Amino acid sequence: MSELFDERLADWKEQIDAELKNILDSLEYADEFKEILEYALFPGGKRLRPILLLEWHSVFSPPDEYALRYACGIEILHSYSLIHDDMPCMDNDDLRRGKPTVHKKYGEGKALLAGDALMDLAYRILNMPTPRGDASPFNLYPALCGDMGLINGQFIDLYGKINSLDDLVKMYRLKTGALIKLACVSGFMLGNNLNYQSGDKFVGSLFGNYVKSVITDRAAPEDERMIKYVMASGFGEAFGCAFQLYDDITEYIAGEKLSETSALKFIDLEEAKIALNNHLNDAAKTLEIVGGDTEYLSEFLQKFVIV
Amino acid sequence: MSELFDERLADWKEQIDAELKNILDSLEYADEFKEILEYALFPGGKRLRPILLLEWHSVFSPPDEYALRYACGIEILHSYSLIHDDMPCMDNDDLRRGKPTVHKKYGEGKALLAGDALMDLAYRILNMPTPRGDASPFNLYPALCGDMGLINGQFIDLYGKINSLDDLVKMYRLKTGALIKLACVSGFMLGNNLNYQSGDKFVGSLFGNYVKSVITDRAAPEDERMIKYVMASGFGEAFGCAFQLYDDITEYIAGEKLSETSALKFIDLEEAKIALNNHLNDAAKTLEIVGGDTEYLSEFLQKFVIV
Numbered sequence: 320m321s322e323l324f325d326e327r328l329a330d331w332k333e334q335i336d337a338e339l340k341n342i343l344d345s346l347e348y349a350d351e352f353k354e355i356l357e358y359a360l361f362p363g364g365k366r367l368r369p370i371l372l373l374e375w376h377s378v379f380s381p382p383d384e385y386a387l388r389y390a391c392g393i394e395i396l397h398s399y400s401l402i403h404d405d406m407p408c409m410d411n412d413d414l415r416r417g418k419p420t421v422h423k424k425y426g427e428g429k430a431l432l433a434g435d436a437l438m439d440l441a442y443r444i445l446n447m448p449t450p451r452g453d454a455s456p457f458n459l460y461p462a463l464c465g466d467m468g469l470i471n472g473q474f475i476d477l478y479g480k481i482n483s484l485d486d487l488v489k490m491y492r493l494k495t496g497a498l499i500k501l502a503c504v505s506g507f508m509l510g511n512n513l514n515y516q517s518g519d520k521f522v523g524s525l526f527g528n529y530v531k532s533v534i535t536d537r538a539a540p541e542d543e544r545m546i547k548y549v550m551a552s553g554f555g556e557a558f559g560c561a562f563q564l565y566d567d568i569t570e571y572i573a574g575e576k577l578s579e580t581s582a583l584k585f586i587d588l589e590e591a592k593i594a595l596n597n598h599l600n601d602a603a604k605t606l607e608i609v610g611g612d613t614e615y616l617s618e619f620l621q622k623f624v625i626v
Numbered sequence: 627m628s629e630l631f632d633e634r635l636a637d638w639k640e641q642i643d644a645e646l647k648n649i650l651d652s653l654e655y656a657d658e659f660k661e662i663l664e665y666a667l668f669p670g671g672k673r674l675r676p677i678l679l680l681e682w683h684s685v686f687s688p689p690d691e692y693a694l695r696y697a698c699g700i701e702i703l704h705s706y707s708l709i710h711d712d713m714p715c716m717d718n719d720d721l722r723r724g725k726p727t728v729h730k731k732y733g734e735g736k737a738l739l740a741g742d743a744l745m746d747l748a749y750r751i752l753n754m755p756t757p758r759g760d761a762s763p764f765n766l767y768p769a770l771c772g773d774m775g776l777i778n779g780q781f782i783d784l785y786g787k788i789n790s791l792d793d794l795v796k797m798y799r800l801k802t803g804a805l806i807k808l809a810c811v812s813g814f815m816l817g818n819n820l821n822y823q824s825g826d827k828f829v830g831s832l833f834g835n836y837v838k839s840v841i842t843d844r845a846a847p848e849d850e851r852m853i854k855y856v857m858a859s860g861f862g863e864a865f866g867c868a869f870q871l872y873d874d875i876t877e878y879i880a881g882e883k884l885s886e887t888s889a890l891k892f893i894d895l896e897e898a899k900i901a902l903n904n905h906l907n908d909a910a911k912t913l914e915i916v917g918g919d920t921e922y923l924s925e926f927l928q929k930f931v932i933v
Contacts, residue, residue, distance in 0.1 A: 347773040352781050403742060408734035427715030428784055431738065435710060436777045438742065442749045443768035461750035466654040470743045474659050477735055 324618040331370045336361070338391045342444065348436070355433045356440075359398050359421050367562070368502040369394045374616050375506025375551055378609065385449045386509050389456075392444035393502050396460070399437035400469055400498075402430055409477060449509065456505040456513075468497030476580060484585040491563045491580075492556070499562065500555030507551035511544060550605040557605070558620070561598035564591055565623045592625055599623060631925040638677045643668070645698045649751065655743070662740045663747075666705050666728050674869070675809040676701045681923050682813025682858055685916065692756045693816050696763075699751035700809050703767075706744035707776055707805075709737055716784060756816065763812040763820075775804025783887060791892040795867065798887075803866030810862035814855060857912040864912070865927070868905035871898055872930045899932055906930060 339360050343353055369390030376386040405412040405420040406427060413423050422430035446457045464470065472494025481487050507513075567582045568591050577583055582591055599620050606613040646667050650660055676697030683693040712719040712727040713734060720730050729737035753764045771777065779801025788794050814820075874889045875898050884890055889898055906927050913920040 348778055349781065349786070351785070352778070403738055406738065408738055429781075431710055431713065431715055432777055432781055432784075435741075435745065436772055438745055439768045439772040439777060443772065446753065446765060446768070458753060461746045461753070465743055465746040465750065470739055470746060471655055471659070474656065474736075474739055477739075478658070479656070 321618065321621075324615065327615065328365075328370065331373055332363075332366050334387060335366050335369050335373075335391060335394065336363070338387050339363075339394065342391060342395075342440070346440070352429075352433070352436070355421065355425050355429055356436060358424060359402055359433055359437065360395070362416075363394070363398075364416055366394060368397055368498060371499065371502040371555070371558070371619070372506040372509075374619060375503050375554075376510040377506075377615065378612055379507065379510030380512075386506065388444055388447065389505055389509060390502075392441045393498065393505070395437050395444065396441040396464060396469075397498060399434045399441060400473070402434040402437065404473060406430060409473070450512070456501070456508045459501060459504065463497045463501055468493050468501075472497070481580060484582065487580060487582060487585060488560065492559065495563055496556060496559030499559040500552055503551045503555035503558070504548070507548060511547075513544075513548075547609050550609045554602045554605040554616070557598045557601035558623075561595055561602065561620075561623055564595040564598065565625065568592065568595060568625055595623070595625060628925065628928075631922065634922065635672075635677065638680055639670075639673050641694060642673050642676050642680075642698060642701065643670070645694050646670075646701065649698060649702075649747070653747070659736075659740070659743070662728065662732050662736055663743060665731065666709055666740055666744065667702070669723075670701070670705075671723055673701060675704055675805060678806065678809040678862070678865075678926070679813040679816075681926060682810050682861075683817040684813075684922065685918055685920055686814065686817030687819075693813065695751055695754065696812055696816060697809075699748045700805065700812070702744050702748040702751065703771060703776075704805060706741045706748065707771075707780070709741040709744065711780060713737060716780070757819070763808070763815045766808060766811065770804045770808055775800050775808075779804070788887060791889065794887060794889060794892060798870045799863070799866065802870055803863060806866040806869065807859055807862030810858045810865070811855070814858035818851060818854075820851075820855075854916050857916045861909045861912040861923070864905045864908035865930075868902055868909065868927075868930055871902040871905065872932065875899065875902060875932055902930070902932060 340357075343357055343360070346353060346356075348356070372390040372393055373382070373386055376382070380386075401415060402421045404410050405415055406422050412420050414420060418424075420430075421433055425433070442457075442460070445460055462468070472490055472492075475481075475490045476494055479486075479490065481490060564582055567577075568588065570581065571577065571583045571588060571591075582594070586594065602620055603617060606616055647664075650664055650667070653660060653663075655663070679697040679700060680689070680693055683689070687693075708722060709728045711717050712722055713729050719727055721727060725731075727737075728740055732740070749764075749767070752767055769775070779797055779799070782788075782797045783801055786793075786797065788797060871889055874884075875895065877888065878884065878890045878895060878898075889901070893901065909927055910924060913923055
């Protein structure tokens, strides 16, 4: 089964890469600029976020071009954030996945513009119409990538005070967790042909509001679907924390210099392993409640177990 | 009449500023980060882009909250691009509208993040539902701010070759013109309750495609409306060129050091004035074809006449 799943992951990655290439080809940027965008997007990492979207989508629906396109939009958003975060004025990293970061290779000006272009491109893709004719989960994105997610998380990481594990988890929920959660929720929404329509997108707890708006939208609330929605969100939340701990633990075991924001600065290895496995178990529990064909998502979680 | 129009401009500006403040207040960023965003957005310049949207909207429809919100989205997009363009790795400017640029005041890391946050925020606002229940002109934005506009223009400005007035105009059409054109077209679309629906948003000439898609969308094409749409676009195109020339000429007359991309590097003052007035005349001609209550737009153009 595990080998089959590896093949499946490789197949997703191939599909994602092909679609990303299509998207780049369709742009009207100068060849030199497209080369920079391609450098940023390829070969890419494990493509975790788009794969999570596709796996959540697959639980409810056969694969389709909309889910694939949306998955690529998420990967592109992730990629923009990496380019900007790597820059000297932020994390100042020279290497990313074993090759020079975009600004190291092409200079800071082009890196800054490349990040801008990818954010813009991501929102173009994520806003494209789905079979329902409207931009499905798009409205969730800017808020959860902005003040309720990615950008706010990076701000706290760089300029906030992180004095405890609680502070750290709060930061990672924003910086890493929001996009992972979005991937899972988007897969769920696209797989169920759901849409988000509400004028009230500025205020309050976004997921809280979302749930309210889904309920309000329906004359007869479909409770079962609602529960599954909350489970997709909970899975993303739990896996986001697990993923960060997994990263910190493998870094620690490899003897690398710990970053200032490693969980291992606050807890020891055994505690970190216990926390990791607790989060993975929390994620697994959401799948039990969802039921149906969630085996692949279970296998996905298995990849992050450290004994 | 001109005094009345000045009052009208001041009133628009007041409304825009109040709405921008509302938008900032609604965000969940830390107070320090909100302060940076406020610093970037206030006191602002002449608010030309949002006012153009509101004036075009007013030709067809009484003022409403959607147009005002959309106008603020455009101003926020403009503001993100200024922050990033001013940074040392790009234009390296220390001053903007007489006060320190965002990175000079708060550091480069925070400036980079503030730009990201404003782009994200702009797309959140521009994608909000209108009375028609869908995101009206939003789909035009990312393409015309990305490879077919703003970002591509800045790339050409910094890294392209500008050897002639033609090259220069091409660059300015992208860097400055696209957003101005969008403001006019958005005002037209919101004022006429039009929407943009087409799967084909990647390729080809966007405005060409757009026109086709509007035609396709309608069983009986409304030719008159189509012509007005093209006029709004043409007005934006012509005024975008005029605005750039106006800037270059006033800079020249004030005896400031000419930038590398001043039109006065390629033509002399008299030629520049003729070109400016030709563009303003082109814009005025579109208004004749539109007809109706376009007096304020005519007055707007008058503000940029140099004799």
